[in-house]
Amino acid sequence: MKIYIIGSVGSGKTTLARNIAKKTEIAAYELDNVVWEHRPDGDRRRIPAERDAILQDILKKDSWIIEGAQYADWVLPALRSADRIIFLDPPNRVIQHRIVKRFIQQKLHLEEANYRPTFHMLWMMFQWSAQFQKEGRSQILHMLNSFQEKTVILKVKKDLNKTVSL
Template sequence: MKKTIYKKIHIIGSVGSGKTTLAKEISSLLGIPYYELDNVVWIRNKSGDIRRTEQEREEYLNSILQSDNWIIEGIHNEDWVSNCFQSADLIIFLDTNYLVRTYRIIKRFLKQKLRIEKANYKPTLDIFFKMFKWNRHFEEVGKVNFFNKYVVHKDKIKVINNAKCIKKYFN
């Protein structure tokens, strides 16, 4: 049996689903750089994040997509990321349990406030509560939209409920 080599991987899931952790693990295992879509949307700055213009965002994303290999992770499934799904060899949809994600959001916020975990953003109460909103929206709307919109890529989508399941694809 021929082993499939994935060079372009897109990981999608809700807040707290484990996207970044999985992207880092696969990146380390395969030696492929990973990118967070949030950092494509935002220019990270110590004095505060600045949203990229649509053109800047598109140019930055296209520069990543033109690379020979990449892992892209994020919650986004809007039209501006459709080329990511089209270009990917593998799309991992992290369908982590809603309550597990909720727990992780709380745990992450506490760790960030205690400076145990680094954040790409300032961990404010406003962001904390927005994460619950985004988590609920993804569960009720984002998940359905993704599968309706990207059904054309069903042959390369792997739905994963936990990180243990994905390791079999890379071992």
Template sequence: MDNMLRNKIYIIGSVASGKTTMARKLSKQLNIPWYELDNVVHLRLPSGDVKRDAKERDFEFNKITCSDKWIIEGVYRQCFNNGFEKADTIILLDTPPFKRKYRIAKRWICQNLKMEKSNYVPTLKMLFLMYKWSNGFEKSKKDIFETLVPYNDKVIVLKDNTCLALE
């Protein structure tokens, strides 16, 4: 499996599908830097997140994808489709909705108890948005699979982030 993954790995999936956990683990095992698409879309400032304009966002994304090695993880966003062409491997985490809902609740509780770091303020509004985005993934899944058809030779679909064995 290690040779199949190679140097440019693009991980997509819903909120709470396990993308970040998988990216972090693969980064450590393969010694490849990983990037969160949320940090490409948003500029993280002490005063709060600021959404980058499209030109700056695309510049940051292209800077990553033009490098020799990378792992990118994030929810599917059409503006980043050119990353599929540049990736050696595309991993779609199609984690069951019940598992994602549990993870969203657990994450929100842990973030509010300061047991887990967060790139955003874990408000009730954010909790409801995450559930909304998770449901939206189910509705858009057919379109995502259709977008990935030209890249089927390098797509791996997993039902959980623990399914990828590198040994």
């Protein structure tokens, strides 16, 4: 099974990917870790060739779960290869609540982060969420038109059990 999960920051992508991975024992990959190399002296954005090579290595596997907010052309090979695409599209108020909840949990060291949970990062999360609502959502829906037969759009958590059969 090859599953691609897409949605805004705070939509529940990572949580869903981890839950499916635990249930199915399929490896889950965060696109943020494909785009960024985390180093002790600070994160470094990978050059496109390096990023694309890492994605291609993941796509060669028999099964995978890939999750991310990215909707640029470089992710199209993953969308084409996926058996199931899940677009998490909860209401904006839910996303904002989750962003704040995640920030508090990370500050209290109850949840790990791939970045330092600073107030600047919290502000950036809200900015990315607003950008997603303004442009990203419609661009993703347009991009997913080519994959309608394998795409599921989930707006509320209770739809997950009814719609996603693995």
